[in-house]
Structure formats: C-alpha cells, structure tokens
Amino acid sequence: MKVLVAVKRAIDPNVKVRVKADGSDVELNGVKMALNPFCEIAVEEAIRLKEKGLASEVVVVSVGTSAAQEQLRTALALGADRAVLVETNALLEPLNVAKYLSKVIDQEKPQLILFGKQAIDQENNQVGQMVAQLIGSGQATYASAINHVDWQWVVEREVDGGSQVVALAMPAVVTCDLRLNQPRYASLPNIMKAKKKPLEIIAADTLGASVKEHARLLGVVPPAVRKAGINVGSVAELVDKLKNVAGVI
C-alpha cells in the first residue's frame, strides 16, 4: 500500500516575522525556512505506517520553487522513499496547489494521502480538504490517531468539543493535528542516504491542471500594538485594578 504525503516549505516556526516597510507582504528574504511543523507530523505518521508494515512505499510531494527540494530531502532523511517536486514560481493559492497535487495523486494512486492540518505561514487550512473533493475521496481532518481496520481508515479527529471517530473508504485524505505523534530527528547517516534517494522534478504547467488567480493580496500590516501594561505588587492591587480601573470583574 502506497502512502503519499504532501509537504510545504514554510517559515521556521521560531522566527518572528516582520512586515515589509512598503506594506506589500511580510519579509521573507534571508529568513530561515523549514518543513512546516504539521507536515513533519504527517511524514512521521507515514513512516510509522511503513514500520508497522502497513505501507510499502512513502512518497513525499511538494508544490513550490526549486528551493523546496531542501524540505523534500529532509522528508527523505526522515524515512520517505522518494520525492516529487511540482515546480512553480507562482503564488501558492490553495486551490491551485490542490489541483497540482490531485494530478500527481492520479498518477501515483496512493491508498492514503497525508497532509498537515495547516501551514503556519498562510494559515489557510484548506488544501487537504480541497484535494479530497477534487479526487472524490473521504477526508478526516485534524487527526490524532490513524488506524487501518477492515479495508477502511479509522481516524480519530480533534473537534471543538472533544474527539470524533470517522471511518473512510480507501483512498482517503487525512490531515494531521499536533497530537498525532512526536516527529523524529533525521540522523546524520540518514541525511547522507537521503541525498541518493530519487527526487523527481515536474514543471507545474506540464500537469494539465486548470489553474487561475483567485485573489489578490492588497497589502499587509502589523497587528495593532497593545498599550504597555503595568506590573502590580500584590493580588489585592490586581483585584482593585480589575474592579475599579478596567471594570472587567
């Protein structure tokens, strides 16, 4: 059984982003990039399925510029078998990314397609769901456990009030939440081995997906700055401020 994992090159989660002076976008020049943390969880889950003997092959796919090869190599070092980069310099709108990915899925025919639940840069939380719709599959978003029972994927999901379990026919799309697993680190020998693993580059416009621009970014501003607060000396003073100054209790 083949598992396909979609991954994204995104800003390192520990970087504090800055808005460009001209307000056109955030500053990404010279900023440290990494594998999106939720994608790391998805890769880890695929490798665990392989270690359990459930998956025979793990293919990682990314849509983006040629720089995303670095993140695909990271996924290979973690244990993926081969990688595919759909190369494009265009802005990565979720529906267009989903269309490219669904073309790759048509070719690869995996039984499970794993995503992170969202990318920490644009925070759209859309691509997995869109791919599921485009390929006509069932979906389980925000997964905290994935099991394979009687030719179905049985997935526990994190929902607002607690947790929910759904069963999906194969092939299925699952997007991974924080608590699905704890991703491993790549060992040095595995990083060396990953350099020899196959990484195929496909030009996005050769996939025959009908993409178009759906939205325009008009500008970006930093969030409103909170007025500096004060430190109080005691609990009594705090209660007094909350009651008599802020009026919130």
Place this chain on the structure above:
Amino acid sequence: MTILVIAEHDNKVLAPATLNTVAAAAKIGGDVHVLVAGQGASAVAEAAAKIAGVAKVLSADNAAYAHQLPENIAPLVAELGKGYSHILAAATSNGKNILPRVAAALDVDQISEIISVESADTFKRPIYAGNAIATVQSNAAVKVITVRATGFDPVAAEGGSAAIEAVGAAHDAGISSFVNEELAKSDRPELTAAKIVVSGGRGMQNGDNFKHLYALADKLGAAVGASRAAVDAGFVPNDMQVGQTGKIVAPQLYIAVGISGAIQHLAGMKDSKVIVAINKDEEAPIFQVADYGLVADLFEAIPELEKLV
C-alpha cells in the same frame, strides 16, 4: 447580493458562533439566508429563523447530514450555493472541515478566518500566527469564506421572523461514516464565547493543580483554557487549548497563569480586552502583552485571588 450562512449546530442547539457569522454577512450587505443541514434539527431551524436580520432559513433534514460529514454536506452547500454571492461559515472545526470542499466543488478559492469586511470582495485576515494582517481581494464568482468569531460582535439571537423552507436534496457520498464521538462535559461557559477566561500553562505542574483554576473560574463565571504545554503534558484535554492551533478567544478578561507566552499561544488570545499575567518569571514574554502583570508564585496568588474576587 444574497449571502448563505451555514449554521453551526449539534442538531439540538444553534451554536453562538453562527450569530457572529451572520454579523459578518450583515457587514457585507444583502439578504442573509441560513442553511441548517442536519438530522432532526427543527429546533435549530426555528432558532435560526429568530436571528435578527435573517431573511430565510433553508432546512435540509436528512440522515446523511446527521454528523456533519463533509463528504455529504459539501455537495449540498455547493449545489445550493451556486445562486449566492457569498457562502459563509464560522471558522469552527466543522466550518473549516466543510467549506474548503465546497470551494473546490465550485472551482473557487476560499478565504480563511476573516476578521473584518472592507467591502463585498475585500477582507482582512491574520497570517503568520497573527503577526501580520493581510488584506485580500477575491475575484471569485462565489466568495467562500470562514469567519473568525472574535472579529465580529454577534447579532441578536431574537427579533427575526424568517420563513423556514425545506430543502429536499439528499447527498450521501457513501465514502465515509461516523463511528462515535466523545465530547468533554463542562458546566462552565464555552471557551470561545466566555467573557472571562482563566488559562493555565506548564507552570501548573500537574493536572490536579488545575483545581485551583477551576475554583477561581467558578467564582468569576469564567471558562478555563490551557496552553499547548499544559495539554501536551496531559494536564487537561486538548479541546481546552488556546492558541494558533487551538481555539481563538477574545474575552473581556484573560488571566494567563503559569504561561510563558509563546508566539503560538499569543495568536489565540492577544485580542482579549484586558490581559492579566501571573508568573514567577518576570522575564516571561507574556508580560509584554499583559495589561496587568503580577510576578508571584501562582500557588500563593491564585487562592488569594479567589478569596478576593
């Protein structure tokens, strides 16, 4: 322009987030219709009909919609949605699960978690864990949008008298099924709608110590939240997590106890009106966003605070 709002509900009760979503629809302007898709959800449809400013309620009552499975609901919304200028849902786990499928079915992009409406096609939304606010203009024929509840004051739940129209369409994709669910039971206010939220972090040390926060919360009529550290350590269940990947809250008062204030946590609470931080580490980043900071041992401060409020 006519706007379709997808009601958030559990077949019995209309969730408050629907009122914030209708408020966003009212800002866009035009007639507002509400879709209640579920099973045996007539009480929800009746509640939706009473929302101020709602012109019509569409009620799709079918076993296939009982558990809000996106494979079944998305084709329904896409089919109904073709005649609308906008389709809106709250950015809840349901809304976020269903709406991107609807957008893909309509061959349009979706705009996630808007916090303000600039015009009928232009919206503001936070990106990079709330560290930047983007203004985006959509050229989609149907604008498919999820709404961050804290960005919009809810409309009145009473005052409307919309007609309820039954929708016959039944979509059952047959590729997914509901197995079961476990929902946390709590008598306290719902986290995302509470006026006061008391949250604990790693500094609480263990799950048992959260009882101090529960006691304080009960005195204040507050909801209790947590940081990712407290959830990952198993102190409390994950539906209590406030932050970029948990719930986004903006109460009148947010009390952060034993929480350092990582970027990802701040993303979920920094729009609160008044923030109080109680932490023994005076260097903790939480103090940079707190209106009132108290450098103290929480195990002394919290019981004292509970006595004084």
